[in-house]
Amino acid sequence: MSDVVKLERHDEVAIVTINSPPVNALSAAVRRGIFENVKTAAADPAVKAIVIACAGRTFVAGADITEFGKPPQSPGLSEVISEIENCSKPVIAAIHGTALGGGLELTLGCHFRVATKDAKLGLPEVKLGLLPGAGGTQRLPRAVGPELGVKMVVTGDPIGASEAxxxxxxxxxxEGPASGAEAFARKVIAEKRPLRLLRNDDSKLAAARADRTIFTNAAAAANKKNRGMNAPLACAEAVSWTLDVPFDEALKKEREMFLKLVADDQSKAQRYAFFSEREAAKVQNVPEGVKPRSVERVAIIGAGTMGGGIAMSFANAGIPVTLIETGQEQLTRGLGIMQKNYEATAARGGIPAxxxxKRMALITGKVGLENVKxxxxxxxxxxxxxxxxxxxFTALDAYAKPGAILASNTSYLNIDEIAAVTKRPxxxxxxxxxxxxxxxxxxEIVRADKTAPDALVTAVAVARKIAKVPAVVGVSDGFVGNRMLAARSKQSEKLLFEGALPQQVDAVVTKFGMPMGPFAMGDLAGLDIGWRSRKDRGIxxxxxxxxxxxxxxxxxxxKGYYKYEAGSRVPVPDPEVEKLIDDTCRSLGLTRRAxxxxxxxxxxxxxxxxxxARILEEKVASRPSDIDVIWLYGYGWPIYRGxxxxxxDQVGLKQIVERLQFYAKQTNDPSLEPAALLKKLADEGKTFASLAKG
Known part of the structure; x- marks a missing residue:
């Protein structure tokens, strides 16, 4: 028997307990343990019911995704579920924490499910570019109905115990998952309740089978925000099979679709993003054993758009924060905007009424920097x-207590220079x-030259605590994200001089999967900001x-690069802009082309x-995957492109080098010459991913 799954008998109730920390993932050993112990309990004449429970902080929180791409080991999850489903004795799942992915699919094979009040249940496979591959697309809609079923499978968002x-x-x-499930099991035995096999229960499908629009409308609503993504469409299609494909045939089709998605580039990109996000939280070049400092009180300086948004991030996480301004008028205005933002979100149903x-009560407004003491x-x-x-920072240095971390939200400026005005760099x-x-x-957590290791790991820990994705970077103009964006901005502007129009450039970028193109983004941010900055620098x-x-x-x-109808944010191409571009180019003696x-x-x-590549050469970023995390979570890079x-790496570094060399020559732009690292990797037939392997 497996060490990670134990079997105990409490007279007529057998308790199968999974104990594979931290999240009881369905590794081969766990699957084997469940399979063998359920079989043993089923064969024991003294056992009248079986409870499947988990030790630790959660029920099974999903498959062991480190096994993806490796040769499958028996028994597979579908085999385990089949063993449970076909058991002649009632099997009850005792859910606490999270039952996600394969964990929820495991419970769907049980005849009954109970859960603690704070439990979460869901099928998030779509977030890895996959669909549930062990019957989830077929059993879940039979349990909750096809409308909620398709919503849960397509969005991947879990539901709480009360909704379940x-x-x-x-x-x-x-109350207690195992004890509560055991008490429920005894009730099932006493009442001789018939076993509920979801595979045989089509009662909740009848309405959608009679009127297909019930399902199609729910599927369309769930898929509303999934532009360009393969997995959500596959998920919706798989759930639709509950309406017209026999169960066993649908299971076969589901498995085939799962294997097709596993091999798909989009899923590879999404799985890469999943691991990259976790890797980014591991800070390199920090001595072993460095612990974060204690952070119980936080202050934000500035109640403008950024300061207010940061304060809201802390309040959203339930952390009290002091918001400091130089004057009462600015403070009152900032607090008022935050209140309105929260009320608008509540009105849309995004947060409880x-x-x-509750969140505003966590934000205390103060006037004067001395309030950081x-x-x-x-x-x-x-x-x-x-x-x-x-x-x-000179004032903060005077007022803040020793050991307090002083962080700047700058998006471009040199942190070393800022640190130098303090006595505590x-x-x-x-x-x-x-x-x-x-x-x-x-x-982006910016490590300055003299930043202490414990200050750095504290910033990372705080970012995670407020539900942010941290990525550690070095000092550089624009750090990582904005530095790369500047390279793109330079080309977008040059393309206008050469013959493209804003709407053509933006259409290409949004078709690629970005949420908006550079010119629509400029209009949203306000073109006057860059204009003032250029004037200051004589550019x-x-x-x-x-x-x-x-x-x-x-x-x-x-009006900007586009025109906007009153009250609308939809960009409309404007002939006046085309004329302005033509006139400007003509005055500069430039001939435009297609x-x-x-x-x-x-x-x-x-x-x-x-x-x-230059950022990696200069060690401003430690890993290529950190750069990707920055673009995925800071700039809306489509997750299915990784x-x-x-x-x-998908395009091929050799091709990128060749095209950069071509454009450098064609446009007489030396900044397009390939970086030394990019050229070296291309010449050696390597990838950026190879850097992570050493």
Whole structure:
């Protein structure tokens, strides 16, 4: 018998307990243990019912995804589920924590399910570019109905115990999972309840079988945000088989679809992203045993868009935070905007009705930097100019207690220079949040030259605590994300001079899978911000400057690279912009040409990859996967493309080098010459992924 699964008998009830920390994943050893112990209990004449429970903090939280791509080991999960389902004695799943993926599929093979009140149940395989491969697409809709079934399978979002009870996924909410399930088992024995085999129960499918639109409408709603993704469509199709394909045949089709998706590039990219996110939280070049500092009190400096968003991130995680401004008027305005944001989210059903009051109660507004004196972490979010940052950090150095971490939210500026104005450079680092900070998941943690290792791991731990994805980077102009974005921005502007139009460039970028193109993004952010910054630095950008001089600042003025109808955020191509571009190019003596979509795609993506290679050369990022995490969670890179460095490996580094060399020559732009690392890897027939393997 397996060491990770134990069998005990409490007179007529057998308890099969899985104990494979940390999340009781369905490894080969766990599957074998369940299979053998259920078989043993079923054969014991003294046993009248079987409970499957888990030790530790959770029920089975999914498959062991480290086994993906390896030769399958017997028994497979479907075999285990079949053994449970066909057992002549009632089998009860005792759920606590999370029953996810294969864990939920395991419970769906049981005849009854009970759960603790805080349990979560779901099938998140779609988030790895897959579908449930052990009957989940067929049994779940039979348990909860095809409408909720397709929503759960297509979105991958779990439901809580109360919703599971209401929809028939569980029979009872219990206190202790194993003891509660045991008591339920005795009730089943006493009442001689018939076994419920979901495979044979089509009662909840009848309405959708009679009126197919019930299912198709639910599937369309669930798939609303899945542009360009294969797995959600496959999930919806698989759930639809419950309406017209016999159960055993549907199981075969589900398995075939699962294997097809496992081999698909999109799923490979999504699984890569899953592991990369976890890898990014491991800080390199930190001595073993370094522990984070205690952070109980946090202060945010600046109640503007960024400061307010960061404060909301802490409140959303249930962490009290002090929001500090230089004047009462700015503070009141900032707190008012946050209140409105919360109320709007509650009105849309995004958070409970009582959440705005609860979350705002965690945010204390104060005027004056002296209010940082008792906090453990200060995050500065003031104007993006070095002079103001230095002024703030000089004051923080005077007021903050020894050992407090002083973090800047700067998106470009040199943290070493900021740290130098303090007497505690070891406590200074960057925590670069992305706008809107209460929504965006990324936090670039900037390690300065003198940042102490324990300060660094503290920032990473805090970011994770507030549900952000941390990625540690070094000091560099724009760090990683904005530095790569600058390489793309340069090319997008040059393409306008050469013959492309904003709508053509944006269409290529959004077709690739990005949420918006560079010109629509510029209009959203406000073109006047870049214009003012260029003026300060004595830089010109003829087309962008001409737009601003004409009062076209983007969405805020109803006109930018596009025009916007009153009250609309939808960009509409504007003939006036085309004329402005033509006139500007003519005045500069430039002849425009037709630019192909393929050229646009290559000039949008390859220079960023090239800059990523330089970032790796300079050790501003430790791993190619860290760069990908930054782009996935900070810039909306489509997850099914894995990130720019993963995408580069898919395209082939040799091809990228050749095209960069071609464009460098064609456009007389030396910045497009391939980075030394990129060229070396291409010449050796290697990939960026090979760097992680040493």
């Amino acid at each position: 009870l209401k929809n028939g996924l569980i029979e009872e909410i219990v 009582d959440a705005p009051a 008792d906090v453990d972490l200060v995050i500065e979010a003031v104007f993006e100019t070095m002079a103001i940052k230095k002024e703030v 070891q406590d200074v680092l960057g925590m670069h949040f992305f706008s809107p900070a209460n929504v965006m998941k990324l936090c 010109t950008s003829p087309i962008a400057d001409a737009l601003c001089e004409a009062g076209r600042f983007g969405q805020k003025t109803g 630019v192909s979509d393929q050229e646009i795609l290559e000039r949008m993506m390859y220079p960023m990859i090239n800059e990523g 990130g720019p460095m993963f995408y580069a």
